[in-house]
Amino acid sequence: MNHGKNCQDGKQRWAIALHGGAGTIPRDSSEARKQQHIVALTEALTIGRDILAQGGTSLDAVEQVVRYLEDCPLFNAGRGAVFNREGVNELDAAIMDGRDLSAGAVAAVRYVKNPISLCRRIMEDGEHVLMAGRGAEAYARNSELELMDDAYFHTEYRYNQWQRELEIPTAAVNRGTVGAVAMDVRGNLASATSTGGLANKMPGRVGDSPVIGCGTFADNTTCAISCTGNGEEFIRKTVASRIALQMELKAQSLDDAMKDVVMNRLSRDSGGVIGVDAQGNAVLHYNSAGMNRGAADSTGRFQVAIWEW
Amino acid sequence: MNHGKNCQDGKQRWAIALHGGAGTIPRDSSEARKQQHIVALTEALTIGRDILAQGGTSLDAVEQVVRYLEDCPLFNAGRGAVFNREGVNELDAAIMDGRDLSAGAVAAVRYVKNPISLCRRIMEDGEHVLMAGRGAEAYARNSELELMDDAYFHTEYRYNQWQRELEIPTAAVNRGTVGAVAMDVRGNLASATSTGGLANKMPGRVGDSPVIGCGTFADNTTCAISCTGNGEEFIRKTVASRIALQMELKAQSLDDAMKDVVMNRLSRDSGGVIGVDAQGNAVLHYNSAGMNRGAADSTGRFQVAIWEW
Numbered sequence: 001m002n003h004g005k006n007c008q009d010g011k012q013r014w015a016i017a018l019h020g021g022a023g024t025i026p027r028d029s030s031e032a033r034k035q036q037h038i039v040a041l042t043e044a045l046t047i048g049r050d051i052l053a054q055g056g057t058s059l060d061a062v063e064q065v066v067r068y069l070e071d072c073p074l075f076n077a078g079r080g081a082v083f084n085r086e087g088v089n090e091l092d093a094a095i096m097d098g099r100d101l102s103a104g105a106v107a108a109v110r111y112v113k114n115p116i117s118l119c120r121r122i123m124e125d126g127e128h129v130l131m132a133g134r135g136a137e138a139y140a141r142n143s144e145l146e147l148m149d150d151a152y153f154h155t156e157y158r159y160n161q162w163q164r165e166l167e168i169p170t171a172a173v174n175r176g177t178v179g180a181v182a183m184d185v186r187g188n189l190a191s192a193t194s195t196g197g198l199a200n201k202m203p204g205r206v207g208d209s210p211v212i213g214c215g216t217f218a219d220n221t222t223c224a225i226s227c228t229g230n231g232e233e234f235i236r237k238t239v240a241s242r243i244a245l246q247m248e249l250k251a252q253s254l255d256d257a258m259k260d261v262v263m264n265r266l267s268r269d270s271g272g273v274i275g276v277d278a279q280g281n282a283v284l285h286y287n288s289a290g291m292n293r294g295a296a297d298s299t300g301r302f303q304v305a306i307w308e309w
Numbered sequence: 310m311n312h313g314k315n316c317q318d319g320k321q322r323w324a325i326a327l328h329g330g331a332g333t334i335p336r337d338s339s340e341a342r343k344q345q346h347i348v349a350l351t352e353a354l355t356i357g358r359d360i361l362a363q364g365g366t367s368l369d370a371v372e373q374v375v376r377y378l379e380d381c382p383l384f385n386a387g388r389g390a391v392f393n394r395e396g397v398n399e400l401d402a403a404i405m406d407g408r409d410l411s412a413g414a415v416a417a418v419r420y421v422k423n424p425i426s427l428c429r430r431i432m433e434d435g436e437h438v439l440m441a442g443r444g445a446e447a448y449a450r451n452s453e454l455e456l457m458d459d460a461y462f463h464t465e466y467r468y469n470q471w472q473r474e475l476e477i478p479t480a481a482v483n484r485g486t487v488g489a490v491a492m493d494v495r496g497n498l499a500s501a502t503s504t505g506g507l508a509n510k511m512p513g514r515v516g517d518s519p520v521i522g523c524g525t526f527a528d529n530t531t532c533a534i535s536c537t538g539n540g541e542e543f544i545r546k547t548v549a550s551r552i553a554l555q556m557e558l559k560a561q562s563l564d565d566a567m568k569d570v571v572m573n574r575l576s577r578d579s580g581g582v583i584g585v586d587a588q589g590n591a592v593l594h595y596n597s598a599g600m601n602r603g604a605a606d607s608t609g610r611f612q613v614a615i616w617e618w
Contacts, residue, residue, distance in 0.1 A: 103544065107416060108443075108444060128511060130516075130544065131417075131511070131513040131515065132442050132513050133442025133513055134417075135514065138512060138513065202448065203447060204442055204443060204445045204447065205440055205444065206437075206441050207439075211520055211521065211522070213544075213550060235439065236438065237410065238521065238550040241522060242550070245554045245558065
């Protein structure tokens with residue numbers, strides 16, 4: 001899956017990949033619902049492509065793509081976040097800048113319309129990296145970020161999903177996350193991830209998305225990574241930093257390192273990973289039934305898919 | 310610093326190391342205060358040594374050592390936790406089992422007397438790994454763990470330190486963390502870390518301690534690691550998993566990998582790391598002025614120190 005390398009006739013390279021969760025859409029979903037996802041993924045990818053093609057930064061691209069996916073009720077992040085065991089939406093997110101490893105992350109926050117922009121504010125403030133719960137909400141309030149009441153996050157689809165989950169727990173399929181990774185024309189990498197976490201999770205449960213080195217990572221010398229899947233397993237196996245360090249310490253390609261981790265180290269049906277490397281290769285692997293995803297680059301690649309490309 | 314290897318005449322090997330924060334004690338502290346630290350470190354190390362020498366598990370050893378340090382008001386964890394910007398004590402902790410990478414962690418919790426035991430409960434429950442804030446406190450309440458009101462955490466030393474900090478901010482020295490790593494006679498590795506975080510931190514700020522792969526990590530195939538220092542930098546550089554992966558992917562010794570990360574990759578005066586490997590080598594490095602620390606093993610090693618051994 002080595003798109004975009006050495007085939008650009010001097011044009012400035014850029015690349016982006018995004019995901020909207022792995023294993024979340026049953027293959028027997030209605031055509032209308034599948035189509036809604038494809039349309040939303042296409043719109044998100046277009047936002048990122050346009051920013052990068054116009055010379056914008058990878059940070060802006062991943063933030064804006066994730067904001068779109070947070071605002072779209074189809075995906076488990078922001079507005080479309082799943083409900084936890086008490087019927088509340090608690091959100092996790094992280095952003096990372098591959099230039100200097102600066103990062104911002106939030107865990108178990110409520111009310112914040114766009115957690116990814118709160119992460120960016122924390123990163124740019126520079127004092128702290130990770131903020132949780134009440135304190136992160138107070139920080140958002142002081143930063144004049146947009147806050148919403150519970151009703152905003154109360155989408156009918158997720159509420160009904162939660163009610164079914166209370167009857168017949170099937171946590172394995174009720175996960176999802178959104179994320180984006182990008183390389184801009186200056187060769188800078190960035191990653192962003194945002195999620196409502198596991199459906200019916202315990203209040204306070206935090207997944208891998210805001211855990212730097214697990215669900216989110218970016219380092220210009222190797223790659224930018226965003227994960228989606230069984231958060232507990234992605235934390236214990238430090239998935240994102242393992243992919244980056246297999247590239248750095250074993251001289252593996254992004255494709256080889258990611259494939260090894262997703263196919264050999266993660267248990268079957270645990271999720272997926274997207275990444276870009278410093279040469280502008282956008283790579284996507286998953287070991288679940290499907291992954292909402294897309295990739296575009298300066299060679300003209302522009303693909304979105306749920307199952308096979 | 311390769312103690313304990315190949316010199317045991319068939320005796321069953323075990324090893325333990327602990328820390329009580331890096332760079333926290335000025336060299337011109339009173340002799341009485343230095344002595345208090347040495348006595349406490351000695352008592353903590355004795356608890357761990359006794360558990361391991363009697364064939365106990367590394368998990369029990371690291372949990373009990375950290376509980377002692379949490380209860381001791383001298384150290385920035387549990388009772389002796391520093392105050393945040395609003396005069397509140399918010400605690401972070403994690404525990405990890407090198408046998409199967411299972412882990413439990415809490416971020417920004419209040420009221421919990423022994424956060425490390427809450428982490429162990431979360432780990433053994435097995436449903437989630439990381440829990441934050443309100444939800445983690447509710448979990449502690451439901452688990453019948455001991456809760457304390459704010460007065461318990463209101464130690465005069467930390468309160469005065471916070472008052473001085475409000476006048477003249479010097480965040481760089483007002484950090485500290487406690488941790489322990491151990492190998493038991495079955496060769497199983499475990500790690501535990503607990504902290505009150507940065508003095509005068511923003512409410513909700515979470516450091517590296519509960520971030521698996523950054524402040525805490527354990528994997529029987531490589532090492533168990535616990536960090537203390539500038540949490541934001543330890544997160545961005547994924548310190549613990551980098552040490553483990555330099556061992557796994559570059560065949561470095563624990564001593565070489567840790568020295569490289571602490572001395573070459575972390576900025577000066579950022580903190581320290583302790584670790585044990587699967588051969589029972591206990592290794593401790595720091596790049597700050599000093600580190601409250603101790604190490605013991607089945608060869609008879611038993612050392613505690615703040616500056617030089």
